[in-house]
Amino acid sequence: MTVTHNGKQYTVTQVASRYLWQLVEVDAPRSKLTLNRQQMILAGFAHIVEKAA
Template sequence: MTVTHNGKQYTAKKLNDNEWQLTSVSNPRDKMTLNRWQMHIAGLLKQVEVKV
């Protein structure tokens, strides 16, 4: 699934119940791993949990 943060598109992949890996659509080598709390703070948790 694709999410938008700070004007950039990321593909979100759930690693386990607590972690998500975000991969930049424009630069696939740009990856970051966020836990559930970090996703909540960034406003991305509601984007991914509605779609799951």
């Protein structure tokens, strides 16, 4: 799934622990963020967290 955050596009994938998500920047694949469930909700990605649950 591709999302936009702070003007950048990221591809979101759920990590094997099923509690973490990895955001990989589309334009720079080496730029990655790893967020837990609470951080995803605070960043405004609650729709992704709820969809995966």
